Amino acid sequence: MTEIIQEQADTRSAPPSLNRNTPLVSARNVTKKFGPQFALDRVTLEIFAGQTVGLLGPNGAGKSSMISLLTGLRRPDAGVVELFGRDPLTPAARSALGTTPQATAVPPTLRVNETISLVAAHYPDPVPTAELLEQFGLAAVAGKQCGALSGGQQRRLMVALALVGRPALVVLDEPTTGLDVEARDLLWQQLRDYRASGGTLLITSHYLAEIEALADRIVVIDQGRIIADGTVDEIKSHISLSHVRLRTTVPLDSLTSLESVVSGELSEHGITTLVSDDADNLVRRLVLAKMPFSDLQVNGATLEAAFLALTAKNDPGRPAHDASGTNSNRPVTQEF
Numbered sequence: 350m351t352e353i354i355q356e357q358a359d360t361r362s363a364p365p366s367l368n369r370n371t372p373l374v375s376a377r378n379v380t381k382k383f384g385p386q387f388a389l390d391r392v393t394l395e396i397f398a399g400q401t402v403g404l405l406g407p408n409g410a411g412k413s414s415m416i417s418l419l420t421g422l423r424r425p426d427a428g429v430v431e432l433f434g435r436d437p438l439t440p441a442a443r444s445a446l447g448t449t450p451q452a453t454a455v456p457p458t459l460r461v462n463e464t465i466s467l468v469a470a471h472y473p474d475p476v477p478t479a480e481l482l483e484q485f486g487l488a489a490v491a492g493k494q495c496g497a498l499s500g501g502q503q504r505r506l507m508v509a510l511a512l513v514g515r516p517a518l519v520v521l522d523e524p525t526t527g528l529d530v531e532a533r534d535l536l537w538q539q540l541r542d543y544r545a546s547g548g549t550l551l552i553t554s555h556y557l558a559e560i561e562a563l564a565d566r567i568v569v570i571d572q573g574r575i576i577a578d579g580t581v582d583e584i585k586s587h588i589s590l591s592h593v594r595l596r597t598t599v600p601l602d603s604l605t606s607l608e609s610v611v612s613g614e615l616s617e618h619g620i621t622t623l624v625s626d627d628a629d630n631l632v633r634r635l636v637l638a639k640m641p642f643s644d645l646q647v648n649g650a651t652l653e654a655a656f657l658a659l660t661a662k663n664d665p666g667r668p669a670h671d672a673s674g675t676n677s678n679r680p681v682t683q684e685f
């Protein structure tokens with residue numbers, strides 16, 4: 350909390366006005382080391398107004414280090430970082446930034462409504478406390494001391510505090526960790542509303558299905574380097590395999606010998622799954638061969654499968670348990 354209050358106490362100056370072509374966030378050739386360990390290795394990243402960027406990477410990839418540089422919590426060892434065109438350590442640069450660190454730390458003795466009002470007081474046009482409490486499902490605990498909140502409630506409060514000053518840019522490091530399904534839904538809804546109001550968002554999360562639904566740009570970082578950067582569809586194009594599921598009496602051997610089938614398996618429940626590099630063509634082949642089938646389902650690649658394929662390719666030592674996309678239909682709550 351000290352971090353957040355300090356961050357927002359520094360925000361009295363008006364948001365810097367930027368040329369439309371100036372990125373809100375810019376890191377050029379940035380390196381950050383901890384002892385001999387490279388957390389970031391010559392990384393370049395720009396984020397422009399209106400983008401919703403999902404920053405993805407396995408544990409230890411460098412996501413939090415990147416965020417700490419962009420939000421002015423740490424300095425790079427080499428390279429240049431700018432926030433709203435300025436040094437992120439200056440109060441003027443942080444005037445329109447709302448952020449929460451990965452770790453939750455609220456002042457234990459302050460009440461929830463007092464905490465929001467305290468942070469809101471640093472902004473010229475804050476979201477009214479009652480409105481924010483309602484939006485984040487915290488109205489019922491408004492009078493509680495923050496230390497008495499559950500972990501999930503504390504996390505929601507942290508994100509609410511990041512949004513109280515109507516920031517132009519919100520940077521969130523794993524905001525939904527530890528939240529139950531309902532609380533996560535509520536939080537993602539607030540972030541969608543923020544985005545719809547024109548806000549710019551940089552977010553890390555291990556819930557890839559949720560990032561897939563929210564982000565319009567995905568940056569994948571691994572071992573301190575950016576290994577992919579593009580739209581969700583561009584990232585997903587790294588996986589070209591689809592799953593075709595069906596019930597059929599046709600023997601598996603006959604199915605796997607069809608054009609466009611890469612592999613296949615028959616489950617004990619009688620469902621055949623065919624991995625295909627061209628699902629449309631495979632379905633055409635089934636029909637042309639007059640093979641009887643029912644309950645046909647075609648599932649394309651997910652962001653999760655593409656992410657796993659990309660990171661497995663980047664580090665052949667990492668278990669590539671899903672690199673082929675053969676497990677790409679896990680529940681949306683799957684966490685890495």
Ligand SMILES: Nc1ncnc2c1ncn2[C@@H]1O[C@H](COP(=O)(O)OP(=O)(O)OP(=O)(O)O)[C@@H](O)[C@H]1O
Pocket residue numbers: 383386387388406407408409410411412413414415
């Ligand atoms: N304060 C620190 N002291 C020493 N090493 C650090 C420190 N912070 C990060 N590192 C190291 O830098 C690398 C990148 O860590 P970072 O926390 O940025 O990764 P991350 O992608 O955010 O991981 P996670 O998903 O687990 O949060 C890791 O090897 C980590 O051990």
